[in-house]
Amino acid sequence: MRVVRRSKMAPAYPPVAILAAFLLVSLQGCVPAFPFLSGVPLPQKTVDEVQPGKTTRSEVLEWFGMPLSIAKKGEVLRIPHGPEWAAGGVRPAGYNQVDADAFFELFSTKHKITDHQRIYYYFSSLSTKYGVVLAVYVHESANTRVDRLWLLIDEETGLVDDYVFRKEL
Amino acid sequence: MLRNLVVVIGSAVLTGCLYASGTEKQRSFNDAEVKKIERGRTTKEEILKWFGPPLAIARKDEGDKIIPPENVRAETFLELFAAKHTLTEGDVVYYYRNVEAKNSGGVVLFVVLEDRRLATSKLWVLIENGNGIVKDFVTGETR
Numbered sequence: 277m278r279v280v281r282r283s284k285m286a287p288a289y290p291p292v293a294i295l296a297a298f299l300l301v302s303l304q305g306c307v308p309a310f311p312f313l314s315g316v317p318l319p320q321k322t323v324d325e326v327q328p329g330k331t332t333r334s335e336v337l338e339w340f341g342m343p344l345s346i347a348k349k350g351e352v353l354r355i356p357h358g359p360e361w362a363a364g365g366v367r368p369a370g371y372n373q374v375d376a377d378a379f380f381e382l383f384s385t386k387h388k389i390t391d392h393q394r395i396y397y398y399f400s401s402l403s404t405k406y407g408v409v410l411a412v413y414v415h416e417s418a419n420t421r422v423d424r425l426w427l428l429i430d431e432e433t434g435l436v437d438d439y440v441f442r443k444e445l
Numbered sequence: 446m447l448r449n450l451v452v453v454i455g456s457a458v459l460t461g462c463l464y465a466s467g468t469e470k471q472r473s474f475n476d477a478e479v480k481k482i483e484r485g486r487t488t489k490e491e492i493l494k495w496f497g498p499p500l501a502i503a504r505k506d507e508g509d510k511i512i513p514p515e516n517v518r519a520e521t522f523l524e525l526f527a528a529k530h531t532l533t534e535g536d537v538v539y540y541y542r543n544v545e546a547k548n549s550g551g552v553v554l555f556v557v558l559e560d561r562r563l564a565t566s567k568l569w570v571l572i573e574n575g576n577g578i579v580k581d582f583v584t585g586e587t588r
Contacts, residue, residue, distance in 0.1 A: 292449050352513055363469035364548035364561075373513035378498045381539070385490045385577060414465040426498070442497050 307407035314358020347376035361405035361418035499539035535574030
């Protein structure tokens with residue numbers, strides 16, 4: 277019986293198939309996009325230092341900087357937002373319209389809102405996007421997380437009456 | 446030979462093919478918390494704790510006010526509850542909204558296909574301003 281041995285150097289598959297397989301594998305993977313950050317940093321430690329009835333407006337400005345919006349009862353606010361990842365691309369920086377009364381509602385259960393109270397509004401936004409490429413299939417998912425801080429400030433006394441901090445999970 | 450031909454033709458066909466999809470979510474409430482709302486029991490304080498400040502507020506005594514971001518008269522939101530409840534001056538409606546956008550598209554040789562879908566879930570909560578108790582709530586979806 278004659279045994280035919282294939283040389284160890286001989287290719288098992290034609291070069292075209294190897295090339296096609298290589299191309300197919302190289303086209304797969306995860307594509308993370310660079311994140312967009314906007315607003316101001318709101319570290320929990322700094323927020324915890326705010327003491328209703330004690331912390332002053334100037335301390336707030338020193339810790340968090342200029343408010344991103346100041347709300348007065350009855351007004352419609354234009355709140356800026358930075359660029360964000362959206363389905364299919366980037367949503368450019370712009371403004372959102374918000375009813376200032378919605379902000380004051382946060383404090384309405386504990387405080388009687390007066391005309392000389394303002395809300396200093398800060399946010400910290402992180403917008404991310406991940407892409408998955410599987411040969412000819414591409415899927416991307418965008419997520420924007422916003423931590424928000426509302427400080428009720430009495431313009432007459434210059435003190436923080438109360439605050440609400442919401443971290444988005 | 447046949448195998449090479451299949452690989453070449455397959456590669457040529459795939460060169461002109463691409464399918465892409467993307468999703469984006471903006472959420473201000475979740476369904477688990479909506480299930481916790483009890484008519485006549487849940488308080489305004491709990492609503493604010495669970496969902497944060499509403500996107501908009503409609504008050505009975507400010508029916509003509511145009512409220513962002515939907516740019517509708519406040520009366521529009523109150524109308525949702527008008528059939529079941531006798532609304533009083535102090536009653537207030539909190540409005541929350543979730544938006545989910547889905548984009549998908551593909552290129553098959555020389556044809557480009559694209560589909561965009563926007564799913565919006567909305568929540569309206571009617572609160573009796575005197576005692577701060579949730580009188581009723583309504584959820585809705587648009588696609």
